[in-house]
Amino acid sequence: MRTAYTCFCTDVIHEGHLKVLKEAKKHGRVIIGALSDEELIRYNKYPTIPLDERIKLYRSIKCVDKVVVQNSMNYDDVIPRVKPDYVVHGDNWSNGYKATIRNHVIELLEEYGGKLVEVPYTINEDVIKTDLRLKHKLSMPEYRRKRLRDLIKMCPIVKTIEAHSGLTGLIAEKTVVENNGKLDQFDAIWVSSLCDSTDRGKPDIELVDMSARLRTISDIMEVTTKPIILDGDTGGLTEHFVYNIRTLERIGVSAVIIEDKTGLKKNSLFGTEVIQKQDSIENFCSKIAAGKKAQLTDDFMIFARIESLILENGMDDALERARAYVEAGADGIMIHSRQTDPNEIFEFCDKFRSEDKNTTLVVVPTSYNCVTEDELEKHGVNIVIYANQLMRAAFPAMKKAAESILVNHRALEADEMLMPFKDIITLIDEL
Ligand code: SPV
Ligand code: MG
Numbered sequence: 001m002r003t004a005y006t007c008f009c010t011d012v013i014h015e016g017h018l019k020v021l022k023e024a025k026k027h028g029r030v031i032i033g034a035l036s037d038e039e040l041i042r043y044n045k046y047p048t049i050p051l052d053e054r055i056k057l058y059r060s061i062k063c064v065d066k067v068v069v070q071n072s073m074n075y076d077d078v079i080p081r082v083k084p085d086y087v088v089h090g091d092n093w094s095n096g097y098k099a100t101i102r103n104h105v106i107e108l109l110e111e112y113g114g115k116l117v118e119v120p121y122t123i124n125e126d127v128i129k130t131d132l133r134l135k136h137k138l139s140m141p142e143y144r145r146k147r148l149r150d151l152i153k154m155c156p157i158v159k160t161i162e163a164h165s166g167l168t169g170l171i172a173e174k175t176v177v178e179n180n181g182k183l184d185q186f187d188a189i190w191v192s193s194l195c196d197s198t199d200r201g202k203p204d205i206e207l208v209d210m211s212a213r214l215r216t217i218s219d220i221m222e223v224t225t226k227p228i229i230l231d232g233d234t235g236g237l238t239e240h241f242v243y244n245i246r247t248l249e250r251i252g253v254s255a256v257i258i259e260d261k262t263g264l265k266k267n268s269l270f271g272t273e274v275i276q277k278q279d280s281i282e283n284f285c286s287k288i289a290a291g292k293k294a295q296l297t298d299d300f301m302i303f304a305r306i307e308s309l310i311l312e313n314g315m316d317d318a319l320e321r322a323r324a325y326v327e328a329g330a331d332g333i334m335i336h337s338r339q340t341d342p343n344e345i346f347e348f349c350d351k352f353r354s355e356d357k358n359t360t361l362v363v364v365p366t367s368y369n370c371v372t373e374d375e376l377e378k379h380g381v382n383i384v385i386y387a388n389q390l391m392r393a394a395f396p397a398m399k400k401a402a403e404s405i406l407v408n409h410r411a412l413e414a415d416e417m418l419m420p421f422k423d424i425i426t427l428i429d430e431l
Contacts, residue, residue: 002028004117005084007070008058009035011048014130016090016122018061023119024088025063032058033070033078038154043073044176044185046147046225048137074101074181079108087114092121097178104181138225141252146299148227148254151187152360157373158383160188160229161390164195168390169220170427188254188383189224191217193231194267195391204267206233210244217253223429227254229303229385234258234265234279238287242294249300257334257362258291259305260284260321268310269366271338278307281321285328292329301331303362309337309344315351322352332360332382342371346379353380 004024010017024030034055040047047054051069058067070078079087087109093102106116137143151158163169169189176185196216197204217228230248235241235258248256259265262279270276279287284304291302304325308318322333335348345363352361362383365371376384397417404414 002085003031003082004028004086004088005031005033005078005082006088007033007035007075007078008054009040009043009045011054011057012130012134013057013061014122014127015124016127019122020088020090020119021061021063023117024086027086027088027117029065030063031066031068031082031084032061032064033068033075033082034058035073036069036071039071039073041151041154041187042183042185044174044183046138048134048143073183074104075108076104076181079105079114080111083112083114085114086117088117088119090121091118097176097183100178100181101183135225139221141250144221144225144227144252145249145254145297148188148229148301149299151227152382155187157377157381158187159184159373160190160383160385161186162190162192162195162385162387163220163224164192164199164216164391166219166223167424167427169222169224171390173224173226174427186226188227188229189220190385190387191220191228191230192387193233194269195388196231198391204265206236206265210236210240210247214247214251217251221252228252229255229257229383231387232256232258234261235287235291238290241287242290245291245294245300245302246296249295249297254299255301255303255331256291257303257305258287259307259334259336260325261307268307268336269338271310272312276307276311278311278313281324284321285324288325288328288330301360302329303332303334303360304328304330305334305336305362307336309335309339309348315344315347318348319351322348323355326356326359330359332362334362334364336364338367340367340370342368342375345371346375349376349379349381 004027006020006024021030034051037047037051055067058064068082087105093099109116161172163172172186172189176183194204196213197208200208202208230253260279262277266274266276288302288304306318306321308314308321318335325333335345337345345368349361360382361380362385363376363381364385364387366387373384401414401417405411
């Protein structure tokens with residue numbers, strides 16, 4: 001009996017999937033590959049039900065003979081093992097990053113004479129509605145909020161990119177690249193105080209208040225599903241911080257990072273060029289503890305950000321604070337540095353990890369941007385935040401276009417620097 005294999009990466013079965021299965025059945029015994037959670041995440045398809053439930057769902061379909069787990073999105077692990085006579089797939093993977101996977105599958109099949117069968121891709125109102133419903137489910141506070149905790153367990157390192165508007169949120173949500181046969185995407189979104197302030201033409205000194213920050217978060221949430229980490233500056237007064245925790249938790253933010261500075265906070269990248277004061281361990285611990293006490297779900301997290309290395313107060317001070325903040329209830333530690341190499345970050349992470357294997361470690365490699373995610377992961381880092389790159393990419397491009405129009409008294413010369421609007425709006429979903 002011949003076999004026909006198809007890979008599923010869905011939580012809901014619709015008409016399109018049934019068509020693929022019907023075609024598969026014509027060719028032999030039907031085997032479904034359930035793509036693993038880890039691979040689904042890299043594929044930008046976050047699962048709303050766990051793998052074992054997806055397997056049960058696929059097994060319950062009448063014409064399915066067997067379900068196996070597929071651990072690699074480019075079929076590397078599964079085709080040589082299962083050696084299906086046919087791989088059946090929709091015909092919607094010939095362009096863009098998906099084409100690489102298709103070509104790779106054809107190569108794998110050619111090695112033993114297997115064949116690829118393609119079925120016209122089903123796109124109708126029902127299919128669109130099912131996809132939209134899944135997306136909306138993921139954007140609901142109860143799903144979004146817990147997603148960061150799940151990702152920390154599932155991903156080698158949680159890749160987080162800054163967003164400060166609906167449009168940058170869409171870039172964080174939808175950008176997928178193919179590299180060496182693997183797809184990649186960002187896992188989470190950072191709402192930076194620096195970029196949120198800069199976007200409003202304001203300095204990063206806690207001038208943009210929480211109501212305005214919430215507006216930015218809401219704009220991002222409207223168009224995304226990925227978990228959000230908020231840069232909460234110093235957290236402000238403890239008496240206010242506890243109320244803000246409740247609000248953030250209720251709207252579905254996953255974590256807030258507060259930094260152990262006090263008074264008029266200035267951006268860390270200024271380091272010791274400006275006067276900045278670190279809070280006492282005691283004060284900051286009581287702010288963390290009050291925040292943890294205010295929180296209502298087990299999903300929300302408070303990360304404590306240590307500024308000892310930024311303010312040149314030494315490694316020992318950083319480590320002492322890390323111990324105290326964890327003891328006070330912090331779910332994670334963000335250690336910051338403005339060195340151009342990652343050595344002091346590595347030293348901190350190694351020393352911290354030798355004492356504490358579990359607490360989440362977060363870093364922001366803006367100045368030491370030569371460091372790779374692999375290196376950070378080896379030193380025990382769980383979350384990497386690319387804190388301001390989208391804004392820094394946009395600003396020079398906008399300035400150049402403005403200057404070109406002024407110099408030429410028309411927009412023609414600027415046009416070659418500009419993306420057609422119809423390409424930009426492909427990011428925007430219609431309802
Ligand atoms: C931010 O993005 O606002 C941060 C990170 O706090 S940093 O700018 O590096 O201080
Ligand atoms: Mg900040």
